[in-house]
Amino acid sequence: MNPTPEEIERLQRVSSELRCLVCQNQSIAESTAGLAVDLKQQALEQIQAGKSDEDIRSYMVERYGEFILYKPAFSASNAVLWGGPFVLLALVFVMVIKSLRRRQQAAEPITQATDVLRAAKLEERYKRDASNQ
Amino acid sequence: MNRKLFLILPIVSLLFLAVLLAKGLQSDPRKLESKRVGKPAPEIVLTTLDGKQFNSQSMQGKVWLLNVFASWCSACVTEHPKLMQLAEQHRLPMVGLAYKDKTSDTVSWLKQHGGNPYDIIAVDLDGRVGIEYGVYGVPETFVIDSEGKVRMRHAGPVDDEFIAQHVEPLLAVSNVGNTK
Numbered sequence: 001m002n003p004t005p006e007e008i009e010r011l012q013r014v015s016s017e018l019r020c021l022v023c024q025n026q027s028i029a030e031s032t033a034g035l036a037v038d039l040k041q042q043a044l045e046q047i048q049a050g051k052s053d054e055d056i057r058s059y060m061v062e063r064y065g066e067f068i069l070y071k072p073a074f075s076a077s078n079a080v081l082w083g084g085p086f087v088l089l090a091l092v093f094v095m096v097i098k099s100l101r102r103r104q105q106a107a108e109p110i111t112q113a114t115d116v117l118r119a120a121k122l123e124e125r126y127k128r129d130a131s132n133q
Numbered sequence: 134m135n136r137k138l139f140l141i142l143p144i145v146s147l148l149f150l151a152v153l154l155a156k157g158l159q160s161d162p163r164k165l166e167s168k169r170v171g172k173p174a175p176e177i178v179l180t181t182l183d184g185k186q187f188n189s190q191s192m193q194g195k196v197w198l199l200n201v202f203a204s205w206c207s208a209c210v211t212e213h214p215k216l217m218q219l220a221e222q223h224r225l226p227m228v229g230l231a232y233k234d235k236t237s238d239t240v241s242w243l244k245q246h247g248g249n250p251y252d253i254i255a256v257d258l259d260g261r262v263g264i265e266y267g268v269y270g271v272p273e274t275f276v277i278d279s280e281g282k283v284r285m286r287h288a289g290p291v292d293d294e295f296i297a298q299h300v301e302p303l304l305a306v307s308n309v310g311n312t313k
Contacts, residue, residue: 034260035260063168065166065167065168
């Protein structure tokens, strides 16, 4: 059965999201490696048999592992990879706000205290200077 | 106390990251884990090199080796003497899967390289069985246990280490009645 243009387009779209396992920087759509050609054939047969894109993807993952997907699905085993950066970002945000607040609270009294101290010292020096004259 | 923690935390996390990344650098991205390990081996129903039928169900109850090879595969030449050696010891049934290889080529390749180590050679001309097993490069070797589960997948030429680590232990434990 010759594929229709729609089927070819679907094949192109699905296989462009699958990594060629022989030449790992190419998608199965681009690659002309023997295995990529065979897998394209498999995918086309499944399209013609009325399988969904998801069916084809899981067929590939079942045999070759998640590695074949250029866009790995969210799963328990890679949840840390997906969520980790956001958790870290939130953590940093909370820490920055906390430390900013603490600094603000601490900053004012310290300035006042040093000011008083400085003023007292200056005054003392003036007095000393005055009595020396 | 809190302050000290603040100072140590970045250093600790840096060290942790360094170890993690160093480990990542050492792993070979071409070595893929097989999804089939621990799962039932896909059924093989194929014609053999000598024109008979091979059904992998007939291997039930035995520990056996499935070696994917081809005459066009250069690394297969490397592992061939090892397979011959293993075959001479008659330790376990060895099934060859002639992957996308013309029968006449397979026959002459075996002749040229010193013989046939396999008990059975199944011909996977269109590579469909290969796909079922997740084969992405030749040679690949699978060890299938007596329950019909894939115990080990080895990508690349078979070596002594592979045999010692993955074939011997299985034979030691579950090879009672594993007669050829």
